[in-house]
Amino acid sequence: MTTPWNHRCSLRMQSMRGSAIRELLKLTENPEIISFGGGMPAPEVFPVEAFRAAADRVLDRHGRNALQYSATEGYRPLREWIVRQMARYGIESAPENVLITSGSQQALDLLGTLLINPGDLILTERPTYLGALQAWRAYQARFVSVPVDDDGLQVDLLEEALCAGPKFMYILPNFQNPGGVTLSLERRHKLIEFSDRYGVPIIEDDPYGELRYEGDHLPPLVVVDAERCKSRPARAIEPGYYDESQPRNGNGRAYMRGNVIYLSTFSKTLAPGLRLAWMVAPVEVIQRCVVAKQGMDLHTATLNQAIAHEILTGGEEGEGFLMGHVRLIRDVYRERRDVMLTAMRRHFPPGVTWTEPTGGLFLWVTLPDYLDATELLKKALEQKVAYVPGVAFSPDGSERNSLRLNFSFCTPEKINIGIQRLGDVFSQAIEDHAVEMARSFEPVLQAA
Amino acid sequence: MTTPWNHRCSLRMQSMRGSAIRELLKLTENPEIISFGGGMPAPEVFPVEAFRAAADRVLDRHGRNALQYSATEGYRPLREWIVRQMARYGIESAPENVLITSGSQQALDLLGTLLINPGDLILTERPTYLGALQAWRAYQARFVSVPVDDDGLQVDLLEEALCAGPKFMYILPNFQNPGGVTLSLERRHKLIEFSDRYGVPIIEDDPYGELRYEGDHLPPLVVVDAERCKSRPARAIEPGYYDESQPRNGNGRAYMRGNVIYLSTFSKTLAPGLRLAWMVAPVEVIQRCVVAKQGMDLHTATLNQAIAHEILTGGEEGEGFLMGHVRLIRDVYRERRDVMLTAMRRHFPPGVTWTEPTGGLFLWVTLPDYLDATELLKKALEQKVAYVPGVAFSPDGSERNSLRLNFSFCTPEKINIGIQRLGDVFSQAIEDHAVEMARSFEPVLQAA
Structure with missing residues (x-):
C-alpha cells in the first residue's frame, strides 16, 4: 500500500468495501465444498x-x-x-x-x-x-x-x-x-x-x-x-x-x-x-x-x-426456442428445489424455518435468533458446505440469524449431502447454545 | 418529459449532456455519407x-x-x-x-x-x-x-x-x-x-x-x-x-x-x-x-x-497469430493513411495543415483560425462527408478551427472521394471568408 495511487483514492471509492463475506465465499472455489452460496444457473441447462x-x-x-x-x-x-x-x-x-x-x-x-x-x-x-x-x-x-x-x-x-x-x-x-x-x-x-x-x-x-x-x-x-x-x-x-x-x-x-x-x-x-x-x-x-x-x-x-x-x-x-428451453430449466430447478426442501425437512432441527418458493433460484432460512449465520458459515465451511449469510442482503445490518440457499447450481445428490451437513452444523450450534445456557444457570442451581 | 423520473435526476446526471456533435454524426449512418468521423477499424481486417x-x-x-x-x-x-x-x-x-x-x-x-x-x-x-x-x-x-x-x-x-x-x-x-x-x-x-x-x-x-x-x-x-x-x-x-x-x-x-x-x-x-x-x-x-x-x-x-x-x-x-494478424492490419492502414495524405496534399487549399502520423487510426487537421470546424461540419454533411470537430477533444473549448480524420475505416477509393469533397468545402469556406473580408473593406475604399 505504498504506491502513489493509494493516497489519491476518491471519497466514493473509500466508501466501497471489499465484502468479508465475499472473501469467505472465495473458499468455495475449492471443488470439495458444496456451495449453495452463488446465484449460478446449473451449467447442465446451458444450451x-x-x-x-x-x-x-x-x-x-x-x-x-x-x-x-x-x-x-x-x-x-x-x-x-x-x-x-x-x-x-x-x-x-x-x-x-x-x-x-x-x-x-x-x-x-x-x-x-x-x-x-x-x-x-x-x-x-x-x-x-x-x-x-x-x-x-x-x-x-x-x-x-x-x-x-x-x-x-x-x-x-x-x-x-x-x-x-x-x-x-x-x-x-x-x-x-x-x-x-x-x-x-x-x-x-x-x-x-x-x-x-x-x-x-x-x-x-x-x-x-x-x-x-x-x-x-x-x-x-x-x-x-x-x-x-x-x-x-x-x-x-x-x-x-x-x-x-x-x-x-x-x-x-x-x-x-x-x-x-x-x-x-x-x-x-x-x-x-x-x-x-x-x-x-x-x-x-x-x-x-x-x-x-x-x-x-x-x-x-x-x-x-x-x-x-x-x-x-x-x-x-x-421464436419458439426460449419457451422450450425455459420449460427444460423449470423441470431441472423444480426437482432441485423439491430435493432441497425434502432434505431440509429431514435434516434441519426444530427452531429452523424456511421459505418455500414457487420459482427462482433461492430460498431463505431463518435460524433461532440467538444464532449468527456469519459466525456459523465458518463452521459450515469446515464441513465443506457454503451459503450466504443474511446480513449481506440487509440494508440495515439486520438479518443476522438468516441465510440464503441456492438450489439451482448443485446436483440433487450434492444437495442431499450438503443439506445434511448444514443440518448437522445447525443442530450442533443449537445444542451448544443449550449447553451454554444450562451452564449459565449452574451457579444459580448450585447456590439453591 | 413528464414522467416521474425526470425531476428525480441526480446532479451528476444533470451535468452530463448528450453531445451536439454526436447528434450531427448520427447522420453518418446514412450509407451515402463518407465518414472519417468514427474511430472504427476496417471491417475487412477482422479475422x-x-x-x-x-x-x-x-x-x-x-x-x-x-x-x-x-x-x-x-x-x-x-x-x-x-x-x-x-x-x-x-x-x-x-x-x-x-x-x-x-x-x-x-x-x-x-x-x-x-x-x-x-x-x-x-x-x-x-x-x-x-x-x-x-x-x-x-x-x-x-x-x-x-x-x-x-x-x-x-x-x-x-x-x-x-x-x-x-x-x-x-x-x-x-x-x-x-x-x-x-x-x-x-x-x-x-x-x-x-x-x-x-x-x-x-x-x-x-x-x-x-x-x-x-x-x-x-x-x-x-x-x-x-x-x-x-x-x-x-x-x-x-x-x-x-x-x-x-x-x-x-x-x-x-x-x-x-x-x-x-x-x-x-x-x-x-x-x-x-x-x-x-x-x-x-x-x-x-x-x-x-x-x-x-x-x-x-x-x-x-x-x-x-x-x-x-x-x-x-x-x-x-501464439504467433496476433503478430501475423497485426502485420496485415498495418499494411492495410498504412496504405489508407498514405492515400489520405496524398489526397490531402492534392485537394486541401493553402492555409490548411495536418499531422502525418506514423501509426494509429487518426490525423489532425488545422484550418485557418477564422474558420469554425463545427460550423463547417454542416456544410461537409451536405456534401456527404463527415469528420469530428476538434472542439470535441478539447478539455477547455479550444480547438475550434481543427478536426479529426479517421483513415482506417473507409476504403482507399472512398478516402479519395471524401478528401476531395472536404477540400472543396474548405476551399469554398476560405474563399467565402476572403470575399466577406473584401466586402467589409468596401465602405472604407468607397469612402477613400
Missing part, C-alpha cells in the same frame, strides 16, 4: 449446442457487423425481440423503450448514476438483492426498508417507510432474491396504489419471472401500473402511462411513459457468461441512460447480442 | 474465420464454463497471455496486476471512480481523447491541459500545468487520439522525470501502440518509469516500481508497483465488438477496481474472453 450453432451462423453470415462497434442502445433486432417477448407478459413498449445493458448489474449502476445524489433515500425490501445495495452504496445512497413475508413486501407496513421520503422503491416481485418469496396479486395492486398516492416511482427487478415451477403467472408491476394509469385521465406531471405528445412506434402503440422501470436479463434463461440484460423505461430515461452508458462502456458487446438474437430466433424452433 | 473457428472450439471443449459467471478480475488464462504479451514490450507484471475491462472505456470509468472527487484537477494533453473527457466529466473533474505538437505533449510547458496541482496526468503516447502524434523518446524521459519530481502519477492509454507503420517502437511510459525507479532506492511512499514487501508471482518477479497505470485494448487488433480491454496496475489498484467493477457489471463477458484467448493461442499459428 451449449444451440450457442455453437448460433455463433457459427452469426460469424458466417454477418461476422463483420458482429465484430464492429455498435449502438449504445443495443442491437436493434434484439431490442425488437424483447418488445415482442415483453408483450407476451402484457408489457406494452417500443424498441425506443429498451436499453441493452451489460448484465442487470449495469442497469442498477446506470439507475444509480441517473437518480442518486449522495444521501438520497431508497426504499427496498428487507432482505433485498445484494448487488443493488452494492451498486447504490457506491453513490452514497441511504436505505429505508420494509420486511417481506411469504406474500412478499408487507405493504401494510409501507406507508411509514414512504413517509421518510424515498426517491424511489426497488422491488423484486417474483421469487425474490434472496427471500424466494413472491408478491401476491392483491399486494401488487396496493403497492401501485401507494406508489401513485405518494408519488414514489418503482424499479421492478425481474430476473426470475419466467422460472415459475407451479401456480399462475402474476402481472408485473409495470403492467399493474399501466392499467391503473389508463383508467383515468393524465395530469401534467404524474405517473401516467400513455403520453400522447410522444411519437408512436411502428405498431401504432404509444411509447411507455410509466411509473415503473422494468429490468430483466438473459442470465437465467440463456447464460450469465454473455452479460446481457435489459431495461424497459420511458424514452427520456433510456436516452439519459444512453448518455451515461457511453461514458461507462460505450456499448454492450455486439457479438453477444447478435448471438443471443440468433439463438432466440434463428434456429429450427425459430 | 472473422479465425473467430468462427475459435468460438466453435471454445463452445465444443468448454462451453459450460464459457457461458457461466466468472471472476471479476477476468479469465485467468487471458490475463496470463496479456502478461506474456506485455513482457514483449518490456512491461514486467504478473496476472495479479491485470484487470480485464469491458472495453477501455470501462477502464477510464473505473479510474474515475477510483480517483476523482468532484472538482479534482486532471492534467491532459490538448487535444485529448474524447471518451476520457466524457467519463471523467461525469465525476465532475476539472481539467488543465498542455498542448501537443508533432513530437507529442510539449513537456517544456508541463511545469506550469503541474503547479496547478493535478491529481494525475492522462497521456496517450503513441499515435495519439485525436492528434495522431507520438511522444518522442527524449520527451518520455522528461515526462517521467517531471512526474517523479512533482509526485503526479500517470495514466498511460495505449490502444494503438502495435499499429506502427514505420520507424522504431518506443518504450511505453510504464517501462521508462520502471527503469528510473529501479536505478535508485525506494522511499516509504514514492513512485517506486519494485515493492519487496509484496508477494512474488510464480515467475519469481515482484509485482509491479508503479507510478504509471497502463491501459490497452483488443478493439484495434482483434475486434471492438468484443468489448475487451485491460488495465496493468499495482495490485492494490487492481483490487480496488475489482470492488468497483463488481458494482458496475460483475465481470466482463466470459464467452468473449474465452474466445479471445482461444484465437490468440489455440489456432494453427498458436
